[in-house]
Amino acid sequence: xxxxxxxxxxxxxxxxxxxxxxxxxxxxxxxxxxxxxxxxxxxxxxxxxxxxxxxxxxxxxxxxxxxxxxxxxxxxxxxxxxxxxxxxxxxxxxxxxxxxxxxxxxxxxxxxxxxxxxxxxxxxxxxxxxxxxxxxxxxxxxxxxxxxxxxxxxxxxxxxxxxxxxxxxxxxxxxxxxxxxxxxxxxxxxxxxxxxxxxxxxxxxxxxxxxxxxxxxxxxxxxxxxxxxxxxxxxxxxxxxxxxxxxx
Numbered sequence: 001x002x003x004x005x006x007x008x009x010x011x012x013x014x015x016x017x018x019x020x021x022x023x024x025x026x027x028x029x030x031x032x033x034x035x036x037x038x039x040x041x042x043x044x045x046x047x048x049x050x051x052x053x054x055x056x057x058x059x060x061x062x063x064x065x066x067x068x069x070x071x072x073x074x075x076x077x078x079x080x081x082x083x084x085x086x087x088x089x090x091x092x093x094x095x096x097x098x099x100x101x102x103x104x105x106x107x108x109x110x111x112x113x114x115x116x117x118x119x120x121x122x123x124x125x126x127x128x129x130x131x132x133x134x135x136x137x138x139x140x141x142x143x144x145x146x147x148x149x150x151x152x153x154x155x156x157x158x159x160x161x162x163x164x165x166x167x168x169x170x171x172x173x174x175x176x177x178x179x180x181x182x183x184x185x186x187x188x189x190x191x192x193x194x195x196x197x198x199x200x201x202x203x204x205x206x207x208x209x210x211x212x213x214x215x216x217x218x219x220x221x222x223x224x225x226x227x228x229x230x231x232x233x234x235x236x237x238x239x240x241x242x243x244x245x246x247x248x
Contacts, residue, residue, distance in 0.1 A: 005209065006069035006115075007031045008054065008106055009076035010047060011038040013182045014121065014175075017242055018075065018202035019045045025206065030067040054102035057109070064109040071209050072110045074120035074162070076102055092147055096154030103158045107165055117169045119208045120162045124174040124217050124225045125194055126152045133226040136174070136215040163214060171208040175201050176219030194224040199242045207234040 005022055009015045010031025019042065022029045029047035032054075033039060039049035052063045054076055064072065078094040103120065110118050126148075127134040128141040140159075144152045162170035176196035179185035183198055190197075196219045204218045212233045217225040220238045230236040 002026050002028045003071070004028045004030065004067060004069040006064055006067050006072045006110075007047070008072065008074050009033075009121075010042045010045075010049075011035070012075050012077055013178060014198060014202050014205070015075045016041075016045070016182055017198050018073070018205050019047050020242065021202055021206050023047065030063075030069060032063065054098065054105055057105045060105050061109040061112050064106075064115070065113040068113065069115060070117070072106065072115050072118045073205050073209075074103060074106055074118065074158075075205070076106075077121070092150050096150050099154035099158040103161045107161050107168060111165065111167050116167065117171075117209070118162055119171045119173065119205050120158060121205075122155055122159055122172045122174045122215070123151075124176050124219055126155050127225070132224055133222050134217070134224065135226050136217060136229055159215065169213060171212055172215040173201070173204050173208065174215055174217050174225070175204075176217075176225070190220070192223070193221060194219050196220055196238065197241065200236070200238045200240045202242075203240040204230060204234060204236050207236055211235065 005027045007015055007029055010019050011033040019029055019031055023046035030050055031042040031047040032050045032052050034053045036051050039051055042049040050063045052059050054060055076098050078098045126140050128139045140156055141152050159172050162172055176194040177191040178198050179190035179195050180198040216230040217227045218230055219225050219227055
């Protein structure tokens with residue numbers, strides 16, 4: 001029998017690349033979206049779609065329990081298409097809420113369903129100022145102010161929920177700034193210091209199903225963050241790319 005993986009946010013930027021990777025590896029994938037219109041896209045990738053809002057704790061718990069997964073992967077975000085600058089201020093608050101409340105609900109749903117492994121998307125540019133490249137044990141910038149504080153505090157809440165729960169074996173992937181298909185950022189425009197291709201980001205989540213624990217930096221370059229731990233413990237390669245027709 002194939003192993004079941006519950007991907008929260010399967011219709012998102014990383015979820016769209018991760019889902020076909022999982023299916024190709026023989027996993028049975030249940031992918032969520034809060035929009036019924038996006039369900040056919042998830043099913044076209046070979047997954048089963050679950051339409052559920054992460055803020056509806058009861059419905060989310062029912063969806064995870066019904067799916068009976070062995071692993072939950074958290075790829076939920078609430079950001080505007082192509083990171084539209086006109087909408088980013090409002091989006092920062094919404095995305096922080098996803099990280100705080102949504103992650104809390106997802107962890108609770110996973111525990112209720114007997115899931116013992118949860119992999120979650122985080123970000124790599126929220127370390128406190130200090131020497132670089134940053135390693136995973138470096139502190140986050142909890143003294144940040146203004147809009148940066150919104151992001152950092154949301155990330156800290158997500159990571160605490162995933163890594164500190166006694167019944168969950170948690171993995172947090174601190175992704176660099178995404179570029180590649182679906183991100184609105186081309187290879188040429190990527191952040192050279194802390195960028196990561198969306199396919200390589202998705203592959204890190206796949207690898208983390210069976211390997212590793214704790215936090216991992218996931219970026220192309222070791223200029224701002226060191227990714228030695230991800231390469232060593234996950235077997236991750238920043239050069240990984242999907243075939244053109246393996247996702248949409």
